Amino acid sequence: MNEIRENLPDLLEQTAIMLQIVGLGMLFGGLAGLVVGTALYVTRRGGILAQPVVWWVLNALVNLVRPIPFIILIAALQPLARVVVGKGIGNEAATFAIAIAATFGIARIIEQNLVSVDPGMIEAARAMGAGPWRIIRTVILPEALGPVILGITFAVIAVVDMSAVAGLVGGEGLGNWAITYGYRQYNEIVTWMALVVIIIIVQLVQALGNMLARKVMRH
């Protein structure tokens, strides 16, 4: 019990850092993923902004980045992180790598969910005089919102997973804390404290995602 109490301040601090890394990674990765995923969907053959060349380039890029194991990607992105966030190590560099990985993962999730939108609705909007941008904003995204929320929820949990290797580039967070102070120092209590908090966070995120999706889909 004492040991738990002793480690509690660190646990809270590291939880906050992890939430920040995950939150910022999801914010940037989520927005960029939404843009790339929507672009993949609308530029495909038969899409409302069909652009075969743009589609091909985006598709190739997503396929290129996605299979890279995150622990390698985070190291490989260090030079780019130096340019973009100013340093190649620390929480900023880890957040940057997470945002990049999340972008391409979320892009595929968004694309897959948009494909399920009934083409008849898009045709109806076109027949009513709506242009492509309006159709994206008022038909495609709202109609796919429920599944998109579930997909984003899935992505948040994947990003929590990614944040565990932030330590590789000198980042912190619960994962790094569990590895450095729990695993390496044979302190199982620290490992398990981190684990329990991560489980709780994941459960809360999933419950929130399910609730929002149910609300949007009305069942």
Place this chain on the structure above:
Amino acid sequence: MPHISLREVVKTFPARRRGERAVTAVDGVSLEVERGQIYGIVGYSGAGKSTLVRLINGLEPVTSGSVLIDDVDVTTLSARALRELRLGIGMIFQRFNLLRSRTVASNVAYPLEVAGVPRAERAAKVERLLAFVGLADHAGAYPEQLSGGQQQRVGIARALAGDPSILLADEATSALDPETTDEVLDLLARVNAELGVTIVVITHEMEVVTRLAHRVAVMEGGRVVEEGPTYDVFTAPRTETAKRFVRTVVRALPEGDELAALRAKHDGRFFTISFTDAAASEASVFGALARNGVDFNLVHGGVDDIQGRVYGLLTIAVRGEEAAIEAAIAEAGPGVSIAEAVA
């Protein structure tokens, strides 16, 4: 000047991948729709009628030919001008295509948003439109909470929001049961009669055509094979396709095996009587036969209502003197034709 005029319109879809062939869905169609008319386009699936209707509002670009609406060739319009044109052309669909993320009222408001109508004005207009289609109570409902017929009525309200002069109905009742079909057809008739909207109805259901369409075109293989006033096409179809369609609503003359079966059951000579004018009726034929002492049996046929006009096609088995039969035929009156059934 016709309201809608198609001239030698061709639509070819290119092959999707190597080894496949290009598909010519519409192959040189010319037709004219007058203002205020309900124009039916019928054909089996794959006949090209759904593609044809999409050429009218430019949802599909033509491969060649021209589509004139109020003498403006829509095939030459820019993307922006085409979107403006579509604000004045309503369209309804087989599967309604209502936005599931929006309420009934919000669906009806959609074209008004596109047109940039201010919010307050939109609300008032949506209320009027929902009252017109009899769904004022359902403004806050979501599409999936409504029956198919109700959803199509919302689709019609939405299509009317931009005060269109043209309404395109693509198999609008094909997903509905007979009762709700009636409900939607009545509403379309009202849209035409009360608002003066020109309606183009695409359907494979002949009842829709006989009830609504003033004029009809029969399509097959991307071409119009027969065209004319609905009553004329239904009472005197010339092509095989038109005849097959007509048979689905109008009892045709017995042929082949059916005729042989009737002959086995009934004695006498077989005559077919058709009357295509409201002034004539089966009574005048039956009266003439009775007055000449001819004994007869009605063995096949019926009387149909096409666009509010009577069309009868009956087969009778007759026993009597040849002279008496001929006298009766002569007496039957105008609008009636009688001929001996052969084969």
